[in-house]
Amino acid sequence: xxxxxxxxxxxxxxxxxxxxxxxxxxxxxxxxxxxxxxxxxxxxxxxxxxxxxxxxxxxxxxxxxxxxxxxxxxxxxxxxxxxxxxxxxxxxxxxxxxxxxxxxxxxxxxxxxxxxxxxxxxxxxxxxxxxxxxxxxxxxxxxxxxxxxxxxxxxxxxxxxxxxxxxxxxxxxxxxxxxxxxxxxxxxxxxxxxxx
Amino acid sequence: xxxxxxxxxxxxxxxxxxxxxxxxxxxxxxxxxxxxxxxxxxxxxxxxxxxxxxxxxxxxxxxxxxxxxxxxxxxxxxxxxxxxxxxxxxxxxxxxxxxxxxxxxxxxxxxxxxxxxxxxxxxxxxxxxxxxxxxxxxxxxxxxxxxxxxxxxxxxxxxxxxxxxxxxxxxxxxxxxxxxxxxxxxxxxxxxxxxxxxxxxxxxxxxxxxxxxxxxxxxxxxxxxxxxxxxxxxxxxxxxxxx
Numbered sequence: 001x002x003x004x005x006x007x008x009x010x011x012x013x014x015x016x017x018x019x020x021x022x023x024x025x026x027x028x029x030x031x032x033x034x035x036x037x038x039x040x041x042x043x044x045x046x047x048x049x050x051x052x053x054x055x056x057x058x059x060x061x062x063x064x065x066x067x068x069x070x071x072x073x074x075x076x077x078x079x080x081x082x083x084x085x086x087x088x089x090x091x092x093x094x095x096x097x098x099x100x101x102x103x104x105x106x107x108x109x110x111x112x113x114x115x116x117x118x119x120x121x122x123x124x125x126x127x128x129x130x131x132x133x134x135x136x137x138x139x140x141x142x143x144x145x146x147x148x149x150x151x152x153x154x155x156x157x158x159x160x161x162x163x164x165x166x167x168x169x170x171x172x173x174x175x176x177x178x179x180x181x182x183x184x185x186x187x188x189x190x191x192x193x194x195x196x
Numbered sequence: 197x198x199x200x201x202x203x204x205x206x207x208x209x210x211x212x213x214x215x216x217x218x219x220x221x222x223x224x225x226x227x228x229x230x231x232x233x234x235x236x237x238x239x240x241x242x243x244x245x246x247x248x249x250x251x252x253x254x255x256x257x258x259x260x261x262x263x264x265x266x267x268x269x270x271x272x273x274x275x276x277x278x279x280x281x282x283x284x285x286x287x288x289x290x291x292x293x294x295x296x297x298x299x300x301x302x303x304x305x306x307x308x309x310x311x312x313x314x315x316x317x318x319x320x321x322x323x324x325x326x327x328x329x330x331x332x333x334x335x336x337x338x339x340x341x342x343x344x345x346x347x348x349x350x351x352x353x354x355x356x357x358x359x360x361x362x363x364x365x366x367x368x369x370x371x372x373x374x375x376x377x378x379x380x381x382x383x384x385x386x387x388x389x390x391x392x393x394x395x396x397x398x399x400x401x402x403x404x405x406x407x408x409x410x411x412x413x414x415x416x417x418x419x420x421x422x423x424x425x426x427x428x429x430x431x432x433x434x435x436x437x438x439x
Contacts, residue, residue: 040258111253129253183242
């Protein structure tokens with residue numbers, strides 16, 4: 001069992017994925033251990049259904065395993081890739097089953113647990129997720145909701161317009177303004193950190 | 197050389213492309229523009245990273261008991277030689293329909309009874325760890341004699357609609373997975389042993405052709421000649437020959 005006990009401080013994500021790509025069983029075990037909470041957490045936070053979330057999380061990890069040889073690290077981190085696969089599967093599942101997804105406000109509320117009041121403080125602890133979380137908290141509610149609907153649930157501007165009962169132009173503005181402001185908040189926090 | 201800023205007329209489309217929600221001609225036109233415009237490509241990359249970061253905010257959550265074992269086992273079974281699952285695709289599933297590629301297929305059902313999870317975990321952990329540590333480097337298909345696992349395709353009218361896996365050991369178990377069947381509703385699983393006796397294993401539900409179910413086998417795996425998935429009226433839907 002000792003060989004399989006390494007989780008934190010072990011191989012990098014890229015190394016684990018490389019192991020998956022060549023069929024390394026130990027890498028597969030470590031990869032599952034490292035990502036199961038995030039993958040399941042994303043699926044569950046979108047569906048609020050534990051059994052469906054498990055189905056999706058299992059399938060997502062299988063797809064990661066299948067596609068590990070074609071992962072391109074230049075296009076982003078392993079974590080982003082894994083979560084994007086999970087998100088896409090969950091969106092497809094919600095649409096196929098015509099299921100009601102979790103309310104975006106609930107997702108945002110969960111996402112902002114452990115909220116940092118000051119983005120700069122978050123950067124100091126080198127916690128990227130805390131920076132994003134803090135940045136999201138600075139958005140007006142309607143923009144935050146639009147960003148979550150688009151980024152997490154894959155809703156188009158037209159769909160957001162219909163769901164929120166707002167003009168299409170307003171939906172587009174909320175999405176665009178929200179995402180650009182979020183990016184700005186994250187960048188601002190990083191600049192502040194670099195100046196310290 | 198100083199580059200110009202991103203083109204403002206593409207600002208809205210770049211945001212929606214980064215979020216994976218831009219469709220149709222606007223998407224095609226924006227992608228074509230980005231390919232030829234480094235500042236807009238950089239803008240897209242930054243926006244996409246921001247969008248990905250929002251997805252990454254999803255709270256972590258402990259999955260049901262046995263999740264890790266089930267996930268690892270699925271990978272192991274795929275490596276062991278299931279021709280469907282062991283095939284590696286040459287496209288990136290993260291592309292989906294969001295930024296570049298086609299829609300992903302709907303997920304396959306992998307429902308497992310929670311009550312059985314801990315027992316399955318105990319059984320399969322030993323199996324997996326033994327395999328993981330004991331397999332020689334580079335060996336991806338252990339001989340049957342080295343493994344207490346037997347797999348067979350479930351066939352319906354000559355077409356593969358899933359698989360049956362039996363696990364030997366102290367407490368034999370079996371796993372039934374339907375992936376491409378047309379059935380829906382409650383089903384029964386039974387096995388026929390060498391002496392012709394039929395043993396009922398249990399019942400499970402399929403949802404639009406998808407199901408994954410496990411149960412104690414009740415008989416020695418080496419005695420099982422075939423497994424059958426049966427409707428509640430007794431008609432056999434699919435058969436797996438385990439010999």
